[in-house]
């Protein structure tokens with residue numbers, strides 16, 4: 023290796039794995055299971071908007087993880103006049119269903135395997151819930167390829183909090199030879215900015231950066247990660 027990078031810190035949802043497809047399948051499964059009929063695209067869009075808002079609030083420390091998981095469905099169900107007393111059961115089923123569908127972003131599994139063969143240390147850094155993420159990691163095959171798994175629910179801190187990254191640092195992961203690869207400006211890239219870790223923004227849909235965080239690198243395909251790392 024001629025690069026200074028030794029550690030690759032991967033986000034999961036929307037980075038290694040396609041979250042949108044998993045979300046759609048999980049919602050469809052749970053709607054069927056709970057007899058709620060069909061969740062059309064407009065409804066899913068409403069749910070996604072509510073969900074996104076709650077995760078944003080959690081990143082900012084404005085609410086708890088439990089509130090995110092339950093209240094997102096409470097708000098969504100209220101909007102459509104569904105029985106809100108099923109939110110907790112629905113959420114649990116949804117978490118499990120989310121872990122069932124593993125669709126890789128680009129060639130993510132092959133890319134991670136190659137980095138492992140090349141001697142890099144790789145870690146997962148995710149704000150997802152333990153129930154869903156553990157299942158995804160096993161099912162996708164990423165779990166056994168990683169040198170460490172950092173799930174915010176286990177740590178008690180969320181990205182982009184510096185406290186999340188301090189846990190990695192305490193485990194001996196040196197920030198100076200690490201890079202974060204993630205699709206979220208507000209959690210992954212901002213987290214890197216807060217902790218002083220190089221960042222690579224995975225932006226396959228060419229979204230605009232509204233200035234909330236500054237990425238050192240930007241890619242639209244994970245196959246470019248190696249090129250980026252070799253240039254550092």
Ligand SMILES: [Mg+2]
Nearest residue numbers: 033035036205
């Ligand atoms: Mg993500």
